[in-house]
Amino acid sequence: MLRTNTCGELRITDVDQEVILCGWVQRVRDKGKMIWVDLRDRYGITQLIVEERSSRPEIVKSVKKLGREFVIKTSGKVVERYSKNNKIPTGDIEIKVDSIEILNTSKLPPFLIENETDGGEDLRMRFRYLDLRREPIKQNLFLRNELMKETRKYLESQQFIEIETPILIKSTPEGARDFVVPSRMNQGQFYALPQSPQTFKQLLMVAGFDKYFQLVRCFRDEDLRADRQPEFTQIDCEMAFVEQDDVLNAFEGLIKHIFKSIKGIELNDFPRLSYQEVIARFGSDKPDLRFEMEFIELNEIIKGKGFNVLDNAELVIGICAKGCGRYSRKQTDNLTDFVKKPQIGSAGLAYIKYDEDGTIKSSMDKFYSKSDLLSICKFGNVNPGDLLLILAGNVKKTRFALSELRLEMGSRLELRSKEIFCPLWVVDFPLLDWDEDDQRYTAMHHPFTSPKNEDINMLLESPGKVRANAYDLVINGVELGGGSIRIHKKDLQKKMFKALGISDEEADQQFGFLMEAFEYGAPPHGGIAFGFDRLCAILGGTDSIRDYIAFPKNNSGRDTMINTPAPISIEQLDELSIKIVPK
Numbered sequence: 362m363l364r365t366n367t368c369g370e371l372r373i374t375d376v377d378q379e380v381i382l383c384g385w386v387q388r389v390r391d392k393g394k395m396i397w398v399d400l401r402d403r404y405g406i407t408q409l410i411v412e413e414r415s416s417r418p419e420i421v422k423s424v425k426k427l428g429r430e431f432v433i434k435t436s437g438k439v440v441e442r443y444s445k446n447n448k449i450p451t452g453d454i455e456i457k458v459d460s461i462e463i464l465n466t467s468k469l470p471p472f473l474i475e476n477e478t479d480g481g482e483d484l485r486m487r488f489r490y491l492d493l494r495r496e497p498i499k500q501n502l503f504l505r506n507e508l509m510k511e512t513r514k515y516l517e518s519q520q521f522i523e524i525e526t527p528i529l530i531k532s533t534p535e536g537a538r539d540f541v542v543p544s545r546m547n548q549g550q551f552y553a554l555p556q557s558p559q560t561f562k563q564l565l566m567v568a569g570f571d572k573y574f575q576l577v578r579c580f581r582d583e584d585l586r587a588d589r590q591p592e593f594t595q596i597d598c599e600m601a602f603v604e605q606d607d608v609l610n611a612f613e614g615l616i617k618h619i620f621k622s623i624k625g626i627e628l629n630d631f632p633r634l635s636y637q638e639v640i641a642r643f644g645s646d647k648p649d650l651r652f653e654m655e656f657i658e659l660n661e662i663i664k665g666k667g668f669n670v671l672d673n674a675e676l677v678i679g680i681c682a683k684g685c686g687r688y689s690r691k692q693t694d695n696l697t698d699f700v701k702k703p704q705i706g707s708a709g710l711a712y713i714k715y716d717e718d719g720t721i722k723s724s725m726d727k728f729y730s731k732s733d734l735l736s737i738c739k740f741g742n743v744n745p746g747d748l749l750l751i752l753a754g755n756v757k758k759t760r761f762a763l764s765e766l767r768l769e770m771g772s773r774l775e776l777r778s779k780e781i782f783c784p785l786w787v788v789d790f791p792l793l794d795w796d797e798d799d800q801r802y803t804a805m806h807h808p809f810t811s812p813k814n815e816d817i818n819m820l821l822e823s824p825g826k827v828r829a830n831a832y833d834l835v836i837n838g839v840e841l842g843g844g845s846i847r848i849h850k851k852d853l854q855k856k857m858f859k860a861l862g863i864s865d866e867e868a869d870q871q872f873g874f875l876m877e878a879f880e881y882g883a884p885p886h887g888g889i890a891f892g893f894d895r896l897c898a899i900l901g902g903t904d905s906i907r908d909y910i911a912f913p914k915n916n917s918g919r920d921t922m923i924n925t926p927a928p929i930s931i932e933q934l935d936e937l938s939i940k941i942v943p944k
């Protein structure tokens with residue numbers, strides 16, 4: 362080894378030891394007679410000291426040559442520091458330098474390699490290996506590693522076996538586009554990268570493995586956001602001979618174990634709420650339960666006073682913002698602007714401000730008398746001091762807009778602390794979703810999800826009403842995982858494809874292998890997959906999953922460090938018989 366110790370381990374008890382350290386020069390402070398160097402490695406920072414008076418001249422000369430991020434090897438004696446730094450674990454000591462060897466020089470880094478950096482996102486991604494030297498990002502990768510270890514530890518203790526499934530496969534429908542890979546040996550034919558190992562894990566159940574998991578990379582070609590990457594990691598799981606509650610119990614155990622071992626937090630049992638219920642109470646299938654502010658349905662109390670906008674609306678709903686009864690005009694205007702943003706899509710916002718002194722002000726004064734407004738407040742449990750915010754219109758759009766407003770108010774009122782974790786299971790999802798654009802049903806989860814037994818007879822007549830044995834795990838408004846009990850019989854699977862408007866031929870061509878497997882003793886089975894990167898972000902307390910991925914892609918799906926995607930040579934294209942025809 363080039364070194365005797367790391368930069369993170371020397372303490373006051375090591376004083377007088379002769380040591381050799383290696384690392385990167387974080388900073389040099391040259392005060393003339395004394396020069397200090399902060400030396401950094403993966404384990405921490407240790408201070409080096411060179412004194413002009415007592416050090417040999419060549420040492421003084423070499424230390425003056427050091428620049429940021431030079432890689433050095435240094436030897437010296439551990440001494441007690443005169444002024445101690447209690448912010449770092451090595452802060453009681455420093456190394457009185459005996460020798461310095463420059464192992465490599467460094468160009469001046471394009472941004473500060475410190476906790477707070479002056480580098481923007483683009484620059485940090487282009488030089489990601491430098492960004493990864495920064496403590497917060499480094500810690501994120503350690504957290505990720507811990508999460509991997511704890512996940513494996515727990516699942517292995519529950520007799521799950523980790524099995525790898527192939528990366529070059531055929532399309533698995535999870536609702537995104539496939540990334541495809543051309544096959545040289547089968548000209549004109551393509552593999553698809555897995556959107557998930559869904560069909561393979563089901564086949565593993567048919568094979569009898571009973572409890573499977575995999576920390577697996579998945580690929581989905583869709584538009585990117587802060588919490589999405591074209592390639593991401595899942596904790597993918599499947600079990601045989603189970604019903605929905607067995608799966609929920611097993612994986613509630615995993616999530617509890619993760620929170621306990623990584624954050625020291627004991628989570629209570631997770632509530633299980635139906636899709637219908639969360640939509641009615643919070644307008645979202647991934648409600649943030651860190652705060653209440655539940656929807657109040659106002660149709661019956663508010664209609665019939667001549668205010669057309671409300672009278673003609675399919676749904677009038679509100680939320681009560683406690684303690685906001687004195688919001689200024691500017692503040693309510695600001696909320697109106699919020700709901701009118703195109704991504705929220707409301708035409709306007711109505712409100713009732715109920716001051717603590719009993720006065721009531723409303724945007725609907727023209728149509729509602731004071732006593733009308735008071736009865737609305739009473740109906741909705743809105744007390745003096747509170748603000749009632751009201752949206753109206755089409756059911757789906759209004760619920761969506763109010764759920765966004767609810768989250769916004771939760772943030773404004775600081776009710777969404779990153780230190781509080783409120784998990785829940787959302788169950789009983791609809792099996793199918795009506796796609797307005799394509800005028801057809803699509804699978805809400807995926808086509809292998811089993812309808813509830815009692816709803817199967819509606820599958821072909823009223824598909825929209827069928828509920829699925831499907832569930833999501835939601836924490837703090839983030840969908841962290843989802844799964845279902847699967848169809849394990851060929852006939853039902855065929856019926857499902859039919860409900861999705863997929864012809865027998867197409868179904869056979871795409872998924873014949875799965876339906877064939879169902880004919881060879883497929884056991885009842887079900888499973889779930891968790892978004893591993895999102896789980897890291899939740900545990901780490903930030904919104905962007907990119908911070909937990911060593912080499913992520915940017916919003917256009919590019920890796921700017923290795924500069925890809927990139928063109929390939931004519932020879933390669935020829936070999937694949939691919940011709941690029943410009944659009």
Ligand code: ASP
Nearest residue numbers: 557559844845888889890
């Ligand atoms: N394959 C599903 C997904 O990736 C999860 C599951 O149903 O187990 O979302």
